Amino acid sequence: MVKARHSRLDCTPGCAVEAAVSLIDGKWKAVILYHLLDGPIRFNALRRMVGGITQRMLTNQLRELEADGLIHREVFAQVPPRVDYSLSDRGLSLSPIIMALKDWGEANMDLFGRRLAA
Structure with a gap:
């Protein structure tokens, strides 16, 4: 079941951030x-x-990402069935953010070691 998304962006200035993070x-x-x-x-x-x-x-996460318009699901009519997942244009627009998260994670790996050791 796909969960409800943030529907109002007319509240506080942080609503756009909240909506994007959701x-x-x-x-x-x-x-x-x-x-x-x-x-x-x-x-x-x-x-x-x-x-x-x-x-x-994985199935649930892919369904939510598809419902939010971030990925595209393409079903090929063949036996056995084949389904490919790809980023939509909106999903591609997140690539700088995803890469920034990756870069930040690599630069701060010491934080994760401390967290795992605690």
Whole structure:
């Protein structure tokens, strides 16, 4: 089930930030978007790339990303069925943000070590 999204942007100045973050919230969406930056990927290949995600969780996250217009799902009529996922134009517009998160994470890996050790 796709969760409700932030529908009002006429409140506080931070609402636009809240709305944007709500589209990529959670543990997996930014990681999925990062892997889709390289081009279309099939479901099982994406699952292997993400690692640690269940099939159900990946399915739910992909459905939410598709409902939000960030990814495109293309079904090919063949046996066995083939489904490719790719970034939509709106999803591609997030690439600088996703890459900035990646760069920040690489530059601050020491924080993650401390967090894991605690």
